[in-house]
Amino acid sequence: KAGVTQTPRYLIKTRGQQVTLSCSPISGHRSVSWYQQTPGQGLQFLFEYFSETQRNKGNFPGRFSGRQFSNSRSEMNVSTLELGDSALYLCASSLRGMGADTQYFGPGTRLTVL
Amino acid sequence: GQQVMQIPQYQHVQEGEDFTTYCNSSTTLSNIQWYKQRPGGHPVFLIQLVKSGEVKKQKRLTFQFGEAKKNSSLHITATQTTDVGTYFCAGRVGGGATNKLIFGTGTLLAVQP
Numbered sequence: 001k002a003g004v005t006q007t008p009r010y011l012i013k014t015r016g017q018q019v020t021l022s023c024s025p026i027s028g029h030r031s032v033s034w035y036q037q038t039p040g041q042g043l044q045f046l047f048e049y050f051s052e053t054q055r056n057k058g059n060f061p062g063r064f065s066g067r068q069f070s071n072s073r074s075e076m077n078v079s080t081l082e083l084g085d086s087a088l089y090l091c092a093s094s095l096r097g098m099g100a101d102t103q104y105f106g107p108g109t110r111l112t113v114l
Numbered sequence: 115g116q117q118v119m120q121i122p123q124y125q126h127v128q129e130g131e132d133f134t135t136y137c138n139s140s141t142t143l144s145n146i147q148w149y150k151q152r153p154g155g156h157p158v159f160l161i162q163l164v165k166s167g168e169v170k171k172q173k174r175l176t177f178q179f180g181e182a183k184k185n186s187s188l189h190i191t192a193t194q195t196t197d198v199g200t201y202f203c204a205g206r207v208g209g210g211a212t213n214k215l216i217f218g219t220g221t222l223l224a225v226q227p
Binding site for chain 2: 033043045056103
């Protein structure tokens, strides 16, 4: 089975711009979770989508949003980028949902905001 | 809010020494998972513990889940350079569709040959 894929792998943006990241889960997985990883804050949960519905949400501002399509692929959008948004954004897919079983992580998208 | 803390944040050992990381939650967990992230890589699932007091072993790695289901530990016997990386615990809170997975702060392990 192919693993979780994320595109793009690297991205450089400037403050005020917006960005869209994509995540394709393992075939058959209906849950996609997004995380922000920074050296200072560790792995911070953004949100989880399951069967096209947002099921859980972390404590991030409304500039961070996401969606999931009928094929389970998910996108994450960040509007009005700030310097502090520079991070590795990881998505993870699972069969039944976060915490219920193993989460398979993608390689991540490294976002740099200048 | 719900937090999962790990100690130590960083550990440097000589190859062959043992290593332990501890994970403590402010709330009772439904289960706990452990992940390893190699430098430059992404977290990879190691194991899941569900029962109170559960102990599981994977070769040189021993995982424990506390009796109160609020803490856990990972012990590596006779570390090797391949053990280098950050170890995260992740605790499940809540139940059903509203459950969440809260990641610990991670322990970075450096192994000197």
